[in-house]
Amino acid sequence: MKEKKEYYTGMFQWTLLFLNCMAVVFICTFIYVTTNRIRAHYDARNFLGNVMTIPDNPRMNLWFCLILLGMLVINFIFRHFLQSEHSRGAAFSLLAELLICVVIIYRLDFNYNGLLLLVFANVIAYIKDSKAKMGFLLFAIGGYLLADYELLSIYMPLFNMMDYVRYYTFTSQQWLSCIWNSMISLNIILFVGYCFSVINIQRGTIAEVNELYHDLQNANEQLSEYADMAEKMAQTNERNRIAREIHDTLGHRLTGIIAGLDACLALVDVAPQEVKKQLGVLADVSREGIKEVRRSVSELRPDAVERLSLNASIRKMVTDMGKVADTQIYFDAGGEKLEFGEDESNIIYRVIQESITNAIRHGHAGQIWVTLKRINGEILLEVKDDGIGCKEVQSGFGTRHMKERIEMLGGTIAFDGQKGFKVTAHIPIRWGKTDD
Amino acid sequence: MKLLQKRGSRCIPILLLLLFTAGIIFIIFYCRKPRSMVLEFGMFTGSNWNVANANSFVIIDNAIARFEAEHPGVKVHYYSGVPKEEYSEWLSRKILAGEEPDVFMVLGSDFDQFSSIGIMKNLDELIETDETFDKEKYFSSALSTGKYGDEQYALPYETVPTLMFVNQTLLTKEGIQMPESDWDWEDMYNICRQVTRDLDGDGILDQFGICNYDWLDAVYSNGGEIFQTNGKTCYLAEDTVIDAVKYTRQLNELYQGQKVVRENFNEGNVAFMPLTFAEYRTYKTYPYKIKRYANFKWDCITMPAGKDGDNVSQVDTLLMGISANTRKEELAWEFLKLLTYDEEIQTQIFSHSQGASVLRAVTQSAEMEAIVQAEMEEGDTVISGKLLGKVIEEGYTAPQFKKYEQALALTNSEIGEILENDTNIESNMKILQRTINSYLQQ
Numbered sequence: 010m011k012e013k014k015e016y017y018t019g020m021f022q023w024t025l026l027f028l029n030c031m032a033v034v035f036i037c038t039f040i041y042v043t044t045n046r047i048r049a050h051y052d053a054r055n056f057l058g059n060v061m062t063i064p065d066n067p068r069m070n071l072w073f074c075l076i077l078l079g080m081l082v083i084n085f086i087f088r089h090f091l092q093s094e095h096s097r098g099a100a101f102s103l104l105a106e107l108l109i110c111v112v113i114i115y116r117l118d119f120n121y122n123g124l125l126l127l128v129f130a131n132v133i134a135y136i137k138d139s140k141a142k143m144g145f146l147l148f149a150i151g152g153y154l155l156a157d158y159e160l161l162s163i164y165m166p167l168f169n170m171m172d173y174v175r176y177y178t179f180t181s182q183q184w185l186s187c188i189w190n191s192m193i194s195l196n197i198i199l200f201v202g203y204c205f206s207v208i209n210i211q212r213g214t215i216a217e218v219n220e221l222y223h224d225l226q227n228a229n230e231q232l233s234e235y236a237d238m239a240e241k242m243a244q245t246n247e248r249n250r251i252a253r254e255i256h257d258t259l260g261h262r263l264t265g266i267i268a269g270l271d272a273c274l275a276l277v278d279v280a281p282q283e284v285k286k287q288l289g290v291l292a293d294v295s296r297e298g299i300k301e302v303r304r305s306v307s308e309l310r311p312d313a314v315e316r317l318s319l320n321a322s323i324r325k326m327v328t329d330m331g332k333v334a335d336t337q338i339y340f341d342a343g344g345e346k347l348e349f350g351e352d353e354s355n356i357i358y359r360v361i362q363e364s365i366t367n368a369i370r371h372g373h374a375g376q377i378w379v380t381l382k383r384i385n386g387e388i389l390l391e392v393k394d395d396g397i398g399c400k401e402v403q404s405g406f407g408t409r410h411m412k413e414r415i416e417m418l419g420g421t422i423a424f425d426g427q428k429g430f431k432v433t434a435h436i437p438i439r440w441g442k443t444d445d
Numbered sequence: 446m447k448l449l450q451k452r453g454s455r456c457i458p459i460l461l462l463l464l465f466t467a468g469i470i471f472i473i474f475y476c477r478k479p480r481s482m483v484l485e486f487g488m489f490t491g492s493n494w495n496v497a498n499a500n501s502f503v504i505i506d507n508a509i510a511r512f513e514a515e516h517p518g519v520k521v522h523y524y525s526g527v528p529k530e531e532y533s534e535w536l537s538r539k540i541l542a543g544e545e546p547d548v549f550m551v552l553g554s555d556f557d558q559f560s561s562i563g564i565m566k567n568l569d570e571l572i573e574t575d576e577t578f579d580k581e582k583y584f585s586s587a588l589s590t591g592k593y594g595d596e597q598y599a600l601p602y603e604t605v606p607t608l609m610f611v612n613q614t615l616l617t618k619e620g621i622q623m624p625e626s627d628w629d630w631e632d633m634y635n636i637c638r639q640v641t642r643d644l645d646g647d648g649i650l651d652q653f654g655i656c657n658y659d660w661l662d663a664v665y666s667n668g669g670e671i672f673q674t675n676g677k678t679c680y681l682a683e684d685t686v687i688d689a690v691k692y693t694r695q696l697n698e699l700y701q702g703q704k705v706v707r708e709n710f711n712e713g714n715v716a717f718m719p720l721t722f723a724e725y726r727t728y729k730t731y732p733y734k735i736k737r738y739a740n741f742k743w744d745c746i747t748m749p750a751g752k753d754g755d756n757v758s759q760v761d762t763l764l765m766g767i768s769a770n771t772r773k774e775e776l777a778w779e780f781l782k783l784l785t786y787d788e789e790i791q792t793q794i795f796s797h798s799q800g801a802s803v804l805r806a807v808t809q810s811a812e813m814e815a816i817v818q819a820e821m822e823e824g825d826t827v828i829s830g831k832l833l834g835k836v837i838e839e840g841y842t843a844p845q846f847k848k849y850e851q852a853l854a855l856t857n858s859e860i861g862e863i864l865e866n867d868t869n870i871e872s873n874m875k876i877l878q879r880t881i882n883s884y885l886q887q
Contacts, residue, residue, distance in 0.1 A: 044541050044542060045542075047538075047541060048538045048541055048542060051534055051538070053534055053537030053538040053541045054533045054534045054536075054537040054555070056537070056541065057537045057541070057559070057562060058558055060562060061562060062562040063540070063541060063562060063564075064543070065543050065770050066542070066543025066544070067541075067542065067543065068542070068543070069543065073472070076468055076471060076472065077468070077472070079468060080464075080465055080468040080469070083461045083464050083465050083468070084465060086461055087461040087462065087465070090461075105465075166561075166562065166563050
């Protein structure tokens with residue numbers, strides 16, 4: 010489609026070139042022929058009495074213009090070989106074209122300035138830089154207006170082609186004027202048509218870009234759906250794993266313990282000694298079970314928290330999410346080093362993660378501030394953003410989950426969606442290590 | 446296109462570039478191409494003053510011989526055999542084809558037209574830069590004829606003032622003194638009234654005061670101007686012009702409607718007739734002297750002064766100019782200077798032509814008087830160089846603008862009508878002024 014359009018633009022350029030060459034050849038030949046006719050009829054003195062001025066030498070003028078036109082065509086073909094990647098070559102070629110056209114127009118004493126339209130047309134096609142294009146076009150349009158015969162003939166003596174036309178009989182005059190005016194009009198029509206076609210091509214490009222953008226947006230949305238789905242699947246997988254884990258470890262142990270205890274019940278009256286021994290075994294099995302539970306729990310914990318301190322984990326998460334979501338996230342951990350139990354670390358980590366995720370996903374926040382510090386014997390956790398917030402905080406899965414988690418630590422949590430979104434949690438300090 | 450691109454996408458641009466360069470080289474070559482060292486000179490045969498002139502080439506030939514000797518390798522070529530009547534068309538045809546000579550004579554009727562359409566080279570720069578050239582050496586009236594607007598487009602070559610022929614025999618017969626050179630309208634009118642008579646008593650006048658004296662002669666001698674120098678307005682309703690027309694009518698009224706023609710003067714029956722200096726010289730010398738005016742003695746004096754003017758008459762000048770498109774500007778200028786500015790060549794005008802030199806020093810020299818005297822009979826008074834110089838210097842020169850010839854012809858025929866009919870001159874001149882102004886401003 011685009012190639013076809015470019016083909017049409019090329020056709021326009023060639024037609025414009027052809028028409029302009031015809032017009033120049035027409036003037037030069039007409040003046041040469043008319044001069045010979047006047048001389049043959051011995052009307053020269055009479056003719057000179059009725060003109061403003063005359064061209065220097067009509068025959069030489071004809072040759073001169075023919076050679077310049079030849080150069081114009083060569084230059085035109087040359088530029089077609091260059092293609093657009095040689096922008097410097099094209100600029101040089103356009104400059105040469107302008108120069109040739111100006112010389113021809115000057116030789117014709119500004120009787121025909123349509124050549125400038127040819128230059129504009131080519132400039133529009135070849136100059137890609139829009140500023141340079143505008144500059145050149147303004148310059149050229151100014152030139153076109155200034156290079157007007159009627160205007161210039163006020164200031165300088167210019168020969169008038171109409172003086173030569175008037176030499177003929179009235180009917181011939183009408184025919185000549187008709188041919189000449191149609192050439193000029195056709196040139197302008199072609200130029201306007203050409204401009205339209207160029208604009209059309211550009212408009213086509215814009216539509217294409219719009220379409221591509223639309224596709225991109227669709228793909229983006231799909232991707233985000235996939236991401237949600239993947240998260241849900243991960244959650245399901247995780248639940249399955251936990252279930253499996255519980256089933257495999259606790260279930261297995263408890264079944265064993267129950268079986269052992271049943272045996273003890275049966276034996277307690279018969280062989281108390283045996284029972285004692287058996288209970289010892291059961292206690293061992295229970296301890297083993299506890300170990301396994303701990304192992305499972307530690308496996309379930311987020312990797313970051315497992316390996317790093319809470320502060321470092323949060324910092325890492327903040328940096329990662331900031332990168333991924335293109336959001337500025339600031340983390341303020343106060344001055345002192347806070348120590349938490351594993352469950353506390355986990356919950357705080359999860360709450361911050363959930364809040365940031367909400368801020369980005371629902372609030373479309375550009376900046377997020379995370380504060381974690383000790384105030385009046387309490388831990389203050391605050392996550393606020395500059396996003397769109399919400400008038401009424403709806404109790405969704407996310408917020409309910411956070412509330413449950415914080416309550417597990419004996420703390421309170423509040424949500425405020427007035428200016429951006431703000432999550433504030435107060436957690437009582439439980440210094441020392443939590444044991445089993 | 447695509448095929449070409451595939452086959453020689455590298456060769457073709459280079460080939461095109463070569464062709465393009467060839468075009469540029471050709472154009473540069475064309476612009477700078479030195480033409481052959483032949484200087485073309487355009488002239489007409491015969492006299493510019495409508496008198497027989499057998500020696501028109503002599504001065505030019507002499508000048509060319511000198512020029513070629515001074516500029517070795519340069520030839521001057523001129524077209525011979527173009528009569529004056531055909532010269533304007535001949536030159537116009539050359540000009541139209543862009544083949545005009547480098548240096549050429551310009552007729553007075555062509556000069557304004559040719560200058561206005563840019564065929565004549567503006568000589569101001571050449572005059573300015575040439576230190577050996579002093580334009581003060583020309584008669585200012587002659588030099589100003591070559592001006593179009595304020596710019597000098599041509600230099601004068603030969604000049605001819607208008608003088609008043611006097612039939613001395615007739616005046617002596619009537620007992621009238623030869624007028625002084627500072628005579629005025631009234632003197633002339635009185636003489637005319639005195640001599641206008643019916644000699645044979647048949648009721649028809651057969652002796653007259655003046656013939657061929659027209660209103661323009663009167664305007665010039667009355668200090669009047671007909672057109673503004675730029676040709677935008679005319680001054681037909683000015684007193685100087687109206688008085689001149691009135692004076693002309695007054696003279697005509699003496700003849701009671703009879704037409705006085707040149708033949709009457711030739712027969713010896715008219716006291717005065719304005720003629721050019723060229724005619725004076727032609728008919729004062731052999732062989733023309735015996736053909737005309739053989740039966741009476743005659744001489745010439747200045748024109749009579751009007752009440753607001755001086756003893757001034759029109760001065761005609763033959764001009765020469767350089768083509769605006771000449772490629773041999775310097776040579777052309779040198780040749781033009783040789784013809785118009787060289788005293789030796791200019792002196793030859795007195796011996797080989799009928800006009801006067803345009804250089805003050807030449808026209809007012811004793812040598813000129815000697816040359817003119819040599820051609821005349823003993824006892825004929827020779828117009829003195831001083832008087833001739835004065836007449837030329839103070840002479841009236843027509844303004845140069847494009848419509849001058851047509852406007853003058855139009856005015857002339859209208860005033861002829863006014864003079865013929867017994868109408869009110871003042872009001873008619875005012876109407877005419879409006880008509881001519883509207884023509885000039887078209």
